[in-house]
Amino acid sequence: MNENMRKELERFATRIRIETMKEFKELGFGHVGGAMSIVETLAVLYGAVMKVDPSSPRWEDRDWLVVSKGHAGPAVYATLALKGFFPMEELMTLNKPGTNLPSHCDRNKTPGIDMTTGSLGQGVSTAIGVALGNRLDKRDSYVYLIIGDGECDEGQVWEGALYAAHQKLDNLIAFVDDNKKQLDGYTKDVNDLGDIADKFRSFGWHAVRVDGADVEQIYNAIMAAKEVKGKPSVIVLDTVKGKGCSFAENAHSNHHMVVSPEQADMVIEELERKVVEL
Amino acid sequence: MNAILAAENIKEETAMRDAYCQTLMELAKENSNIVVLDADLMSSMGMVPFWKAYPERTFNVGIQEANMMGIAAGLSATGKVPFAHSFGPFATRRCFDQIFMSCAYAKLNVRIIGSDPGVTAAYNGGTHMPFEDMGIMRNIPNVTILEPVDSVMLKDLIKQTAGMYGIFYIRLLRKNAVKVYEEGSTFEIGKAVKLKDGKDVTIIATGILVDEAIKAAKKLEEQGIIARLLNMFTLKPIDKEAIIAAAKETGAIVTAENHNIINGLGSAVAEVLSENCPVPLERVGVQDVFGEVGPENYLRERFGLTADNIVNKVHKVLQRK
Numbered sequence: 001m002n003e004n005m006r007k008e009l010e011r012f013a014t015r016i017r018i019e020t021m022k023e024f025k026e027l028g029f030g031h032v033g034g035a036m037s038i039v040e041t042l043a044v045l046y047g048a049v050m051k052v053d054p055s056s057p058r059w060e061d062r063d064w065l066v067v068s069k070g071h072a073g074p075a076v077y078a079t080l081a082l083k084g085f086f087p088m089e090e091l092m093t094l095n096k097p098g099t100n101l102p103s104h105c106d107r108n109k110t111p112g113i114d115m116t117t118g119s120l121g122q123g124v125s126t127a128i129g130v131a132l133g134n135r136l137d138k139r140d141s142y143v144y145l146i147i148g149d150g151e152c153d154e155g156q157v158w159e160g161a162l163y164a165a166h167q168k169l170d171n172l173i174a175f176v177d178d179n180k181k182q183l184d185g186y187t188k189d190v191n192d193l194g195d196i197a198d199k200f201r202s203f204g205w206h207a208v209r210v211d212g213a214d215v216e217q218i219y220n221a222i223m224a225a226k227e228v229k230g231k232p233s234v235i236v237l238d239t240v241k242g243k244g245c246s247f248a249e250n251a252h253s254n255h256h257m258v259v260s261p262e263q264a265d266m267v268i269e270e271l272e273r274k275v276v277e278l
Numbered sequence: 279m280n281a282i283l284a285a286e287n288i289k290e291e292t293a294m295r296d297a298y299c300q301t302l303m304e305l306a307k308e309n310s311n312i313v314v315l316d317a318d319l320m321s322s323m324g325m326v327p328f329w330k331a332y333p334e335r336t337f338n339v340g341i342q343e344a345n346m347m348g349i350a351a352g353l354s355a356t357g358k359v360p361f362a363h364s365f366g367p368f369a370t371r372r373c374f375d376q377i378f379m380s381c382a383y384a385k386l387n388v389r390i391i392g393s394d395p396g397v398t399a400a401y402n403g404g405t406h407m408p409f410e411d412m413g414i415m416r417n418i419p420n421v422t423i424l425e426p427v428d429s430v431m432l433k434d435l436i437k438q439t440a441g442m443y444g445i446f447y448i449r450l451l452r453k454n455a456v457k458v459y460e461e462g463s464t465f466e467i468g469k470a471v472k473l474k475d476g477k478d479v480t481i482i483a484t485g486i487l488v489d490e491a492i493k494a495a496k497k498l499e500e501q502g503i504i505a506r507l508l509n510m511f512t513l514k515p516i517d518k519e520a521i522i523a524a525a526k527e528t529g530a531i532v533t534a535e536n537h538n539i540i541n542g543l544g545s546a547v548a549e550v551l552s553e554n555c556p557v558p559l560e561r562v563g564v565q566d567v568f569g570e571v572g573p574e575n576y577l578r579e580r581f582g583l584t585a586d587n588i589v590n591k592v593h594k595v596l597q598r599k
Contacts, residue, residue: 060357107355108385115355116384119375125345126380129352136313136334137356156376159345166340 001216005048009215011278012082013043017244018271019078023094023101025264030094031103033241033254035075037179037212038146041237042079044218045144054084057111063141064130066115068123069148069177070104071256077101077110085112121154123147124174128164131172142226145174150182153191158203164232165204172232173225176200177212179241183255200234212237244271281471282460287492290429295324295393295452297429301436302361306332312440315350315362317343323363323393323452343368347376347388354387359440365399366392366408366449374414382418382445389439389446390415395425395485396536397577398451399569407569412513413541415447422446422467423513425485428455430463431511438467449485456489458509468512470520476506479592479599480524480531484510484543487534487562487583494534494588503592516546518554525555530595532560534588539563558598560591 016039024030046052050063067076074094081088086100093099100109104118115130117123127145134141147157164172176196184190193199197207206228210217218235225233241255242248247263292300306312306328315337320329329336337353339346343364350360363369369392370377381388392411399407415421422444426432432450439446458473465471470482474495483491488509495505506528508520524531531551535543544561551559564581578584 106384115352116379119379121344122348122376122380125348125376126352126355126384128345129349130355131352132337132349133353133356133358136358156344156348159339159342160348163339163342163345163349 001219006216007278009043009047009219011275012047013040013215014271014275014278015082016043016075016078018268019082019088019091020075021245021264021267021271023074023078023091024259025261026092027094029256029258030074031071031256032245032248032259033181033257034069034148034177034179035072036243036245036248037239037241038072038177038237039075039243040213040215041146041175041218042075044215044222046079046083048219049222050144051141052112054112057085061139061141064114064127064143066117066123066127066130066143066145067105068117068127069120069146069151070117070123072146073101073103073105076105076113080110080112083112086110120148120151121156124157124160127172128160128167128169131169132167135169135171141171143172145172147174147176149176149178149180149187149193149196152176152193152196161200161203161205168230169232170229173222174232174234176234176236177239178236179239181241181255197234197236204231206231206233207236209236209238212239213243279464279466279469279471281463281465283473284457284460287456287458287489289454290457291454292429293324293452293454294429294432294450297432298391298436298450299324299328301433302328303331305437305440306335309359309440311357311359313337313353313358313360315339315346315360317341317346317364317368319364325363344373344376347373347390348380350388351380351384351386359387361389361391363391363393365394365406366411367406370408370411370414370447377445378418382421387443389448391448391450393450393452395449395451396564397569397574397581397583398453398486398536400574400577401571403571404569409538409564409569412447412449412537416514416541416546418445420444421514423449424467425449425511425513427485427488427509427511428458430459430461431465434464435467451486458488465511468515468517470517471509471511472506473509474505474507476504477528478503478505479596480506480508480528481534481588481592482508482510482521482524482531482543482547483534484513485536487536490583490585491534491588493585494592497585497589498592503596505592510543513543513546516550518550521547521550522554525551525557530558530599532562532588532591532595534562536583537563538566540566558595560595562588562591
């Protein structure tokens with residue numbers, strides 16, 4: 001990756017983070033932690049990898065993204081709005097009556113959202129279904145899937161892991177957002193996940209671990225995954241819950257939190273300075 | 279709808295599961311989007327011929343009902359027309375949340391087949407005996423619930439749902455059904471079939487209780503009681519018009535189902551009656567208890583799913599008229 005591309009993706013990530021924070025500021029609360037930790041991944045996917053058409057969100061030959069950790073919706077919405085899937089002003093409607101942007105991703109409400117998620121574990125299976133359907137129709141497209149680390153407590157994740165490998169689904173590339181925390185605390189304290197990459201590897205997946213805040217590492221891991229044939233791939237993202245928002249990063253409990261206008265403004269100002277520096 | 283009644287109600291030669299497989303094979307030949315999913319019960323469901331004919335369109339996920347429902351939802355998002363089967367309890371209660379969110383809430387397009395309804399689970403016993411499956415599915419908005427009574431109806435309904443969009447729960451006997459309709463009959467989803475007209479009472483039946491209701495109506499006729507007989511094969515959306523007409527014209531109703539009377543046919547009919555035309559109602563069905571193991575005939579007696587019990591309930595409801 002050349003310097004220009006890296007900077008461009010970092011700028012895109014920072015903009016996603018700013019717009020996400022504006023959504024939370026408007027609402028006054030939200031799933032800050034898990035939205036912020038996947039921002040770099042969203043920036044790489046929509047900025048450099050995915051084949052999508054904002055004017056035709058249901059284009060048959062597109063790449064798909066299933067955000068199984070549906071509570072990261074606000075970060076995905078910011079990304080989609082910045083890409084032009086819908087007007088930026090809509091971001092201010094998050095969770096308001098009649099909105100097209102609910103807390104959790106809804107394929108029938110938001111242009112660009114490919115699958116309805118929210119009840120954890122289920123996006124893994126629906127992503128597999130989409131990948132199987134695309135393969136049957138010989139479409140040259142990928143299904144990307146974002147799973148939370150806490151979400152890996154769900155048995156359905158491992159049902160899917162087993163079957164995706166059995167089906168040799170090399171058009172499925174998953175990410176696990178290993179931000180080390182779930183609602184009630186650290187994953188190691190609630191229900192220790194052990195080595196997530198090793199677990200997927202033992203299920204027959206190609207598995208790597210990268211710095212989830214480093215756009216270049218994420219990009220390179222995706223490109224390498226595309227070269228892997230005959231098995232699905234998982235990229236375990238070493239991330240920080242609440243990344244880029246100091247008040248959230250520093251809070252012990254940051255899955256869902258109150259966001260004061262002052263806290264939001266401080267983060268937004270800091271991030272806007274970063275965009276300029278980049 | 280053009281339902282032609284069979285001259286004789288005798289056991290069919292073809293098992294329901296074989297009729298199911300044959301119908302899907304026919305559909306798959308014409309429609310390349312038809313896909314079949316199962317959770318390690320392909321053989322039990324008689325679906326091996328389909329599996330052999332269309333291996334690339336068969337997804338046997340192993341014993342993963344929750345995963346299967348999500349995969350079915352995902353396949354349908356790409357334009358596929360999935361039929362996903364497991365035994366009734368595992369096709370519903372085991373994966374309710376997946377059916378609810380990944381399939382129904384997401385407004386996708388999945389046909390769920392739950393086999394071995396109620397006491398027909400017989401030797402698999404109470405753990406496998408769904409008295410709750412239709413009740414579970416009734417809770418989900420916009421789901422269509424069908425219980426084909428014989429192979430003629432089964433074929434017609436399977437073909438119809440293949441061309442429709444939404445979430446369908448099809449409650450399916452695997453064994454040989456008692457013939458109720460002649461070959462070539464067609465049915466309208468959401469419309470009850472009037473098997474016999476009558477003025478004194480209406481018996482509304484579904485599934486294996488239809489045959490019992492036919493026998494009951496004959497016995498009643500010998501006693502001078504002329505019963506109307508409806509086959510309510512669509513539990514949801516229920517045929518309100520037929521229920522209201524029956525209430526107005528016959529003044530008393532008995533429901534009969536191989537399911538818990540709570541949240542099954544009995545509940546659905548009671549809801550329509552109480553809101554529109556309250557008349558005395560008696561409900562033949564499982565009285566809110568768990569299933570148990572045993573031969574099917576024993577279980578039918580054990581849970582009162584018999585013509586004699588329908589006759590008794592008719593007498594009881596007529597006293598309340």
